[in-house]
Amino acid sequence: MGELIQKPWGNYVDHHRSPECVFKIITVNPHARLSLQYHLGRSEVWLCLSGVGEAVAGHQTQQLQSGCKIEIGIGETHQLRNVGDGPLIVAEMQCGECDENDIVRIEDDYGR
Numbered sequence: 001m002g003e004l005i006q007k008p009w010g011n012y013v014d015h016h017r018s019p020e021c022v023f024k025i026i027t028v029n030p031h032a033r034l035s036l037q038y039h040l041g042r043s044e045v046w047l048c049l050s051g052v053g054e055a056v057a058g059h060q061t062q063q064l065q066s067g068c069k070i071e072i073g074i075g076e077t078h079q080l081r082n083v084g085d086g087p088l089i090v091a092e093m094q095c096g097e098c099d100e101n102d103i104v105r106i107e108d109d110y111g112r
Helices: none
Strands: 004-007 010-017 021-028 036-038 042-050 053-057 060-064 069-072 078-082 088-096 104-107
Touching: 021 078, 053 069, 078 088
Parallel strands: none
Antiparallel strands: 004 010, 010 021, 021 088, 036 078, 036 104, 042 069, 042 088, 053 060, 053 078
16 A cells, blocks of 8 residues: 555545556545646546545536546546545546646645
């Protein structure tokens, strides 16, 4: 298992990382959200493992609970939000050009 990476909204742990594929577990703190963003070189699939949240993908917002899956295409705007009082835990699979610097932020609660 990889290193725990702390973020202002929670944390993530890489379980696999290569230049073309990343698998990580994301934990979003209660009532926190990731930046509204997109990627130029990768697609993502999110699978909600536990908690309740919302996923923005393109122009749609979908409610998340355990077992929900969201597919995000290359260049598609997306955001993950925890709307509950407990942690939101999501498995994320990235495919394509997987580089953490390939984040184009549109809105960010943390001034990044």
